[in-house]
Amino acid sequence: MTWLALDIGGANLKAADGLGFALARPFALWRRPEQLAAQLRQFIGEAPPASRIAVTMTGELADCYPTKAEGVRSILEALDEAAAGRRLAVYRVDGRFVPPDEARQQPLRAAASNWRALAAFANRFAAAWPALLLDLGSTTADVIPLDPHGPCTAAQTDVDRLLSGELVYTGVERTPVAAVVRTLPFRGRPCPVAAEFFATAADAYLLLGDLPAAPADCDTADGQPRTLPAAHARMARMFCGDAELVSRQEAITAAAAVRDAQLSLLESALRQVAARLAGTPRTVIISGHGEFLLRRLLERTFPDAVVLSLKDELGAAVSRCASAHALAVLAREGFGKD
Amino acid sequence: MTWLALDIGGANLKAADGLGFALARPFALWRRPEQLAAQLRQFIGEAPPASRIAVTMTGELADCYPTKAEGVRSILEALDEAAAGRRLAVYRVDGRFVPPDEARQQPLRAAASNWRALAAFANRFAAAWPALLLDLGSTTADVIPLDPHGPCTAAQTDVDRLLSGELVYTGVERTPVAAVVRTLPFRGRPCPVAAEFFATAADAYLLLGDLPAAPADCDTADGQPRTLPAAHARMARMFCGDAELVSRQEAITAAAAVRDAQLSLLESALRQVAARLAGTPRTVIISGHGEFLLRRLLERTFPDAVVLSLKDELGAAVSRCASAHALAVLAREGFGKD
Numbered sequence: 312m313t314w315l316a317l318d319i320g321g322a323n324l325k326a327a328d329g330l331g332f333a334l335a336r337p338f339a340l341w342r343r344p345e346q347l348a349a350q351l352r353q354f355i356g357e358a359p360p361a362s363r364i365a366v367t368m369t370g371e372l373a374d375c376y377p378t379k380a381e382g383v384r385s386i387l388e389a390l391d392e393a394a395a396g397r398r399l400a401v402y403r404v405d406g407r408f409v410p411p412d413e414a415r416q417q418p419l420r421a422a423a424s425n426w427r428a429l430a431a432f433a434n435r436f437a438a439a440w441p442a443l444l445l446d447l448g449s450t451t452a453d454v455i456p457l458d459p460h461g462p463c464t465a466a467q468t469d470v471d472r473l474l475s476g477e478l479v480y481t482g483v484e485r486t487p488v489a490a491v492v493r494t495l496p497f498r499g500r501p502c503p504v505a506a507e508f509f510a511t512a513a514d515a516y517l518l519l520g521d522l523p524a525a526p527a528d529c530d531t532a533d534g535q536p537r538t539l540p541a542a543h544a545r546m547a548r549m550f551c552g553d554a555e556l557v558s559r560q561e562a563i564t565a566a567a568a569v570r571d572a573q574l575s576l577l578e579s580a581l582r583q584v585a586a587r588l589a590g591t592p593r594t595v596i597i598s599g600h601g602e603f604l605l606r607r608l609l610e611r612t613f614p615d616a617v618v619l620s621l622k623d624e625l626g627a628a629v630s631r632c633a634s635a636h637a638l639a640v641l642a643r644e645g646f647g648k649d
Numbered sequence: 650m651t652w653l654a655l656d657i658g659g660a661n662l663k664a665a666d667g668l669g670f671a672l673a674r675p676f677a678l679w680r681r682p683e684q685l686a687a688q689l690r691q692f693i694g695e696a697p698p699a700s701r702i703a704v705t706m707t708g709e710l711a712d713c714y715p716t717k718a719e720g721v722r723s724i725l726e727a728l729d730e731a732a733a734g735r736r737l738a739v740y741r742v743d744g745r746f747v748p749p750d751e752a753r754q755q756p757l758r759a760a761a762s763n764w765r766a767l768a769a770f771a772n773r774f775a776a777a778w779p780a781l782l783l784d785l786g787s788t789t790a791d792v793i794p795l796d797p798h799g800p801c802t803a804a805q806t807d808v809d810r811l812l813s814g815e816l817v818y819t820g821v822e823r824t825p826v827a828a829v830v831r832t833l834p835f836r837g838r839p840c841p842v843a844a845e846f847f848a849t850a851a852d853a854y855l856l857l858g859d860l861p862a863a864p865a866d867c868d869t870a871d872g873q874p875r876t877l878p879a880a881h882a883r884m885a886r887m888f889c890g891d892a893e894l895v896s897r898q899e900a901i902t903a904a905a906a907v908r909d910a911q912l913s914l915l916e917s918a919l920r921q922v923a924a925r926l927a928g929t930p931r932t933v934i935i936s937g938h939g940e941f942l943l944r945r946l947l948e949r950t951f952p953d954a955v956v957l958s959l960k961d962e963l964g965a966a967v968s969r970c971a972s973a974h975a976l977a978v979l980a981r982e983g984f985g986k987d
Contacts, residue, residue: 374871469889533712551807
């Protein structure tokens, strides 16, 4: 029995086999939900042959679906079509794999379970507890408390997880700057920013040198390349300015303020979750695009914790698809040789 | 000599002749800058015949233009093509009309001058000074101090106007909820919201009954209609929820918090600008889509000021295009019979 695991998000599709294969691709589900089945079919075709498919999703929140229940059902339908007869196992927020029919009956249990798979898998890297998994991605972050038996969260659904601090809706790439700060420093004063999708967190980290330039990547706020001059122009627009009115150095100063605001958001959630642990976290497992920011966060919050990086453990490519990798490993182990 | 005035924004085109004709149409300039000339030509064709065209713009800030200077030049070029030989007069932030060639030489003076035209025109409705113009539109607000001679602002460019409080980048329709609040009340607690373009201020005011439903209008965050059930679903998504998980009443409670946050933003800018006046404002002229919110704002800030509504003075259709109307009036008066 061979497995392929899929993580179907609202902006990215990810796949992994748990043995080293990993594939991620941007797909704007909210714009083209009708193309999901075809995308998944192609995606499965590019992966090593697998007799079974495990699945987790967050795409049901995309605003192409009137409700999450309908989102889950639509995604399962697309998956069924793409799977071409392979058996499907849907991972739920309670940590169980269920057949699609059962997932359809309780769709909200199948919604947004990828954090659960990642945390259950990551826990094997912890040598001492209490522990935490911190995953910071392009759009959101997860702060998951771990004990020797696995994730021990206060909440399971997205809404409750926002309230508990276990889900933080901020990330190092897609997050709009206008959703992070009301003002940015400009010529020594706080300047209110434009309430527009003019720049994203990715521009801030590009300006700060934390994320690399990628001239071929135009998945940015203005559709221009992911380069320093373009990031400078985008950040300038947050002040209703441009690269002639706002200097590169002024854009970098603004970028640092965006980073600080994200660090504050994350710190507040981290402290909220850590307060429910039996003691100070002894191990913190970090993962996602934003590991660089999580290291800074931990330096100022829990400097004594042992920090383990999934990127170091799994390699960059697999760790980019860590939830899918985790799910494939869990599936293989859970189903054994049946 | 007959005039048509155009106000070329990043999301809307507006036209008026100053004599009662007014036309507004959504046009997503940032997505289709190459179609601007054709759109303007069609727009001019629908207006009463005019021998001259006056123009003001804010579209140069749209992220299809690398800099504002290039934006101004591109818009003037499109306009030149659409004007088909009619003489053009470009209004500047210093209150002067100039020919296109002169505007091209100092493009930043031609950028974002519509507030200036509106304020110069609105001042004639003030019976006592110090006075203020408060214009609250779909995306931004202007807070313009007036003395008997006209606008007496501390700033002229967008960047300086943000700093001075004279430009407030918040509006009653297009503003993303995630750019207004970090948290919204939910089940008695502040819940962090999704940093996504899931709902806008228009949804809040629709839920609160301040703006009417418009089932044919799908220019919303999710492309669904501007109706109560759809606004409810959009607001629920701010909590990573849906209309099944978040009740209508809970969505309305959230909407009230969005309104309160916008009122606070506006109040702070209003007090900042009013502090520079020679005394408490005696007349306040209000205009724009958001007059309903401005009335609330004034009740709690300057309850003794005489409030004049441009909607009452000009009628709803003309006031929807108040800057264009103002510009046409100023052009006719300024150029006399030459």
